[in-house]
Amino acid sequence: MPKLVESIKVLNGAIRLLDLHNERLNQARQRLFGTTDFIRLENHLQVPENCQAGLFKCRVVYEKAVESVEWIPYKLPVIHSLRVVEAGSGLDYSLKFTDRSELARLHARRGDCDEVLILKDGELTDASFANLVFDDGDRYWTPLNPLLKGVKRAYYLSQNRIFERRITLADLPSFQSVHLINAMLDLGDCRVDCADIRLD
Numbered sequence: 251m252p253k254l255v256e257s258i259k260v261l262n263g264a265i266r267l268l269d270l271h272n273e274r275l276n277q278a279r280q281r282l283f284g285t286t287d288f289i290r291l292e293n294h295l296q297v298p299e300n301c302q303a304g305l306f307k308c309r310v311v312y313e314k315a316v317e318s319v320e321w322i323p324y325k326l327p328v329i330h331s332l333r334v335v336e337a338g339s340g341l342d343y344s345l346k347f348t349d350r351s352e353l354a355r356l357h358a359r360r361g362d363c364d365e366v367l368i369l370k371d372g373e374l375t376d377a378s379f380a381n382l383v384f385d386d387g388d389r390y391w392t393p394l395n396p397l398l399k400g401v402k403r404a405y406y407l408s409q410n411r412i413f414e415r416r417i418t419l420a421d422l423p424s425f426q427s428v429h430l431i432n433a434m435l436d437l438g439d440c441r442v443d444c445a446d447i448r449l450d
Contacts, residue, residue, distance in 0.1 A: 252349035253317065254278050256291070256310040259434050260321070263302040267433065268292060270401040275312065278345050283314050294319060307434055311348060326439055329430060331446045332377070333363035334419065337370045343397040353378045363448055365430070368397065374417045380430035383412050383437060384444075387426050390437070393417045402431045411437070422447060 256275055259266040272291055279285040294316045295308060301321045309320040335356050343353060357378040360366045367382065368375045376382060376396050381403040384391045390412040392403055406412040422444055430440040 252347045253311050253313055254282075255346055255348045256312070257346075257433050258291070258295075258308040258310065259324075260297060260301060260306040260308050262304065263297050265292075265295060265297065265308065267401050267405055270404055271310075271433070274346070274401060275310075279312070279314060281345070285314055289316065291316075297321070305434075324434055326435065327365075327430075329364045329440050329442055331363040331448065332365050332367050332428070332442050333360045333448045334369050334374070335359045335366045337368050337375075339371055341368075341370060341397065344399075346398060350378075361448075367428075367447065369419065370395075370397070372418055374419070374421075377430050380432040380435060380440070382417075383429040383431055384417060384421075384425040385427045385429065386424055389413055390429070391415050391417065391425075400431065401433050402435065406431070406437070419449075 256271050258271050268291060275291065276288050291310065298321055305324045307322045307324045309322060310316060311318045337356055341352055356366055356368055365377050367377060373395055374382060374393055376398060381396050381400045382393055392412045392414055394414045394416045396403065425444050427441050427443050429437050431437060
């Protein structure tokens with residue numbers, strides 16, 4: 251079985267959204283291994299001295315227990331264009347595994363675009379590395395059925411900053427732009443005009 255991973259934002263020495271990472275990690279452990287104990291990541295994470303300034307990704311690999319922790323400097327991705335690619339109905343990335351081979355195969359179909367929007371069962375779901383948030387000029391909408399329910403998505407939903415709805419290709423003309431969000435990316439960090447979305 252492939253290992254699981256949490257990617258955690260660390261900005262100027264501060265670890266972000268740790269409660270949500272704890273929740274997802276322990277839910278995944280319970281689902282896969284039937285564990286009943288609760289791992290608290292704060293007991294495993296000590297921000298190194300050389301990671302106290304700037305933006306870093308803390309990468310925690312685990313199964314039943316935490317196996318490794320890495321601290322990696324992070325730069326925001328530059329994404330200007332997106333290509334819609336269709337995934338088979340069998341694609342399942344509901345848990346954050348280290349094995350991203352299926353997502354990598356979809357990403358390889360981006361052609362001359364920077365990133366992909368994954369269409370599954372007629373609905374837009376995610377990019378290959380991020381959740382989606384569509385801006386209609388009035389509200390921010392995120393797909394009801396993402397491949398992976400990310401921690402930043404959960405945070406924004408809890409704050410009523412974004413709202414869920416089913417989003418299909420027919421809905422794209424009603425949106426102005428799409429934001430890519432994940433543990434490392436906030437709203438506004440990675441925004442693409444919907445005019446720059448191409449169909450597969």
